Amino acid sequence: MNGLNFNSxxxxxxxxxxxxxxxxxxxxxxxxxxxxxxxxxxACSRELEARTRVRDALRRVAVSQxxxxxxxxxxxxxxxxxxxxxxxxxxxxxxxxxxxxIVVVLGGFATEQWIRVQRGxxxxxxxxxxxxxxxxxxxxxxxxxxNIANPPEKLRQxxxxxxxGLLEVVQQKLPGFEVxxxxxxxxxxxxxxxxxxxTRGHGTILSVILTRREGEQLPxxxxxxxxxxxxxxxxxxxxxxxxxAGFESKGYFGFVVSDLSPAIxxxxxxxxAPPLKAxxxxxxxxxxxxxxxxxxxxxxxxxxxxxxxxRASCPGVPVL
Amino acid sequence: MFFHPKPRVEDFEAAAMPHFxxxxxxxxxxxxxxxxxxxxxxxxxxxxxxxxxxFQAGTNCRAWLFKIxxxxxxxxxxxxxxxxxxxxxxxxxxxxxxIAETPVPQEIRDEDVLQALGKVPIxxxxxxxxxxxxxxxxxxxxxxxxxxxxxxxSRLSRGRKLLRQELAGVAQTFGIRPAKDPPRAGESA
Numbered sequence: 001m002n003g004l005n006f007n008s009x010x011x012x013x014x015x016x017x018x019x020x021x022x023x024x025x026x027x028x029x030x031x032x033x034x035x036x037x038x039x040x041x042x043a044c045s046r047e048l049e050a051r052t053r054v055r056d057a058l059r060r061v062a063v064s065q066x067x068x069x070x071x072x073x074x075x076x077x078x079x080x081x082x083x084x085x086x087x088x089x090x091x092x093x094x095x096x097x098x099x100x101x102i103v104v105v106l107g108g109f110a111t112e113q114w115i116r117v118q119r120g121x122x123x124x125x126x127x128x129x130x131x132x133x134x135x136x137x138x139x140x141x142x143x144x145x146x147n148i149a150n151p152p153e154k155l156r157q158x159x160x161x162x163x164x165g166l167l168e169v170v171q172q173k174l175p176g177f178e179v180x181x182x183x184x185x186x187x188x189x190x191x192x193x194x195x196x197x198x199t200r201g202h203g204t205i206l207s208v209i210l211t212r213r214e215g216e217q218l219p220x221x222x223x224x225x226x227x228x229x230x231x232x233x234x235x236x237x238x239x240x241x242x243x244x245a246g247f248e249s250k251g252y253f254g255f256v257v258s259d260l261s262p263a264i265x266x267x268x269x270x271x272x273a274p275p276l277k278a279x280x281x282x283x284x285x286x287x288x289x290x291x292x293x294x295x296x297x298x299x300x301x302x303x304x305x306x307x308x309x310x311r312a313s314c315p316g317v318p319v320l
Numbered sequence: 321m322f323f324h325p326k327p328r329v330e331d332f333e334a335a336a337m338p339h340f341x342x343x344x345x346x347x348x349x350x351x352x353x354x355x356x357x358x359x360x361x362x363x364x365x366x367x368x369x370x371x372x373x374x375f376q377a378g379t380n381c382r383a384w385l386f387k388i389x390x391x392x393x394x395x396x397x398x399x400x401x402x403x404x405x406x407x408x409x410x411x412x413x414x415x416x417x418x419i420a421e422t423p424v425p426q427e428i429r430d431e432d433v434l435q436a437l438g439k440v441p442i443x444x445x446x447x448x449x450x451x452x453x454x455x456x457x458x459x460x461x462x463x464x465x466x467x468x469x470x471x472x473x474s475r476l477s478r479g480r481k482l483l484r485q486e487l488a489g490v491a492q493t494f495g496i497r498p499a500k501d502p503p504r505a506g507e508s509a
Contacts, residue, residue: 083329
């Protein structure tokens with residue numbers, strides 16, 4: 001080795017690379033250049049050795065700095081104190097937001113369900129109130145039935161050919177009850193009409209009432225339906241001192257109304273609802289669909305039964 | 321992702337505590353005394369734990385911790401006495417003078433290194449420590465210190481040079497001769 005080239009341009013160039021060489025950051029080609037030069041330049045080799053010696057001394061001094069064990073233990077203690085609970089730590093805000101969202105969503109859902117149930121119950125009550133109102137108006141207040149049951153022929157005549165078939169269904173499914181009267185009534189101040197069977201049994205008066213739905217519908221769901229008979233859902237209510245059980249067919253609401261206990265009223269409706277629904281849906285055996293407007297005397301006695309008969313059968317309410 | 325998995329302190333300790341000695345040694349050589357170094361390291365760990373849920377497992381935990389260390393260090397510096405001015409080192413003439421060799425003692429005592437290191441401005445000292453002690457690459461240092469790569473290279477070069485000069489000065493103070501007299505300009509070795 002010789003130092004003849006010290007301060008030469010080549011030495012200066014190599015020394016500019018010495019720091020990167022020491023850090024192993026040079027490209028392979030440049031590293032080769034440096035190594036070749038160092039083999040022939042004592043001064044640069046000495047400079048590299050000096051720099052390496054300083055670096056090694058620095059590392060030795062760094063290693064001699066012993067980390068205090070107490071510091072490590074102190075850090076670990078503090079870390080364990082900061083261990084978050086399930087809803088703690090850095091995700092605390094995330095959990096809070098998530099919880100709030102869940103509460104809002106569930107609360108909104110519960111509120112919506114509550115509103116839906118309340119609205120459904122109001123609809124059920126308003127529909128069942130029709131049957132109770134008809135029963136009270138025609139049978140109880142109007143006392144629109146004879147003490148001795150009208151003969152079936154008369155009842156069938158009053159019902160007209162389209163509803164006459166229902167009489168047999170009512171008679172069969174109401175054992176212990178006598179059908180005193182059957183006719184078609186209308187509601188004062190309303191175009192609504194209804195088929196009314198007034199029966200007597202168990203020491204009281206019981207009405208079976210059928211009226212067109214006019215697009216209205218009873219709500220479905222366990223919150224509203226109190227029972228079922230076959231595929232027919234039953235609804236019940238206690239209104240104006242009367243117990244009523246209702247059902248619906250394709251075009252009609254049906255009601256059983258009496259002051260008997262709710263259980264008996266529902267039991268009677270359970271027996272009556274399926275065959276009445278089937279008969280109404282089928283048109284009581286006739287091909288024509290049941291239509292209260294098509295009942296002859298309901299149109300003013302244009303055929304079959306005279307208006308006078310109709311009025312006499314239901315004096316408490318006007319009959320069309 | 322909306323939900324982060326809940327970090328466990330055991331996982332954090334397993335990932336971070338093995339680097340405790342390196343962090344302490346670096347902090348100790350940058351802080352003015354051991355108390356400040358301990359405060360610094362403690363803050364690094366507590367801050368790292370708070371943001372551990374953002375740390376991606378499998379990435380370089382050591383580099384992440386050092387990044388936090390230097391972030392905290394900048395806060396500490398405000399409390400520390402101002403480091404030696406480095407303005408003169410930006411002077412081209414000064415840079416030229418640094419090209420000249422510095423006589424480094426053959427035997428370097430630990431206390432001399434500590435004394436010399438304390439005289440190197442902290443901006444240079446931290447780069448030297450990261451490169452020469454912790455063996456970070458230039459790229460890692462640039463990312464850790466948030467510095468351009470060229471600045472890292474120049475600070476490392478000047479920091480090493482300053483350390484050699486300070487070591488030489490310390491050695492002369494105690495009458496220690498350099499390993500070999502440096503050749504003077506124009507003189508063959």
